[in-house]
Amino acid sequence: MRCPYCGSTATQVKDSRPSEDHSTIRRRRICSDCGGRFTTFERVQLRELTVIKRHGRRVPFDRDKLMRSIQMATRKRDVDPERLERLVSGLVRRLENMGENDVPSETIGTLVMEALKTLDDVAYVRFASVYKNFREAKDFEAVLGELAGPTPDAEDQLSPDDD
Ligand SMILES: [Zn+2]
DSSP states (O other): OOOTTTOOSOEEEEEEEEOTTSSEEEEEEEETTTOOEEEEEEEOOOSOOEEEOTTSOEEEOOHHHHHHHHHHHTTTSOOOHHHHHHHHHHHHHHHHTTSOSEEEHHHHHHHHHHHHHHHOHHHHHHHHHHHTTOOSHHHHHHHHHTOOSOOOOTTOOOOOOOO
């Protein structure tokens, strides 16, 4: 594995351990040339997924990006990081099991919203407001109306995706 700091390939694994649910192996690595430390994750990948964006642009599916958008939606909410890992792993597995390598971005957004709705109402509204790109207050109210939970902190907005 190439060192992300200096580009050297002389890196060594210092420690390997599985995640709690044994779906991931986490390896702590050190670079012999610059001493840089970094972590890699090993996961099962059943399928090479490509995301089809709204205007037909194709980008490789990026699990880390999906995780980041979910982390933003759950920011300052009391959500266990292990729970988020399982949520994302579950989403990826569902996408892989759909039987297509090409996945429309709407499909991913819909699955994420389903998952967040179960996890945390506020995270759901935050994600939905960005994902659905609400322009009108009534759209936002329509989503709020689906929820029995508390209203979200309006100032705590997500930065929009590059979509
Ligand atoms: Zn290095």
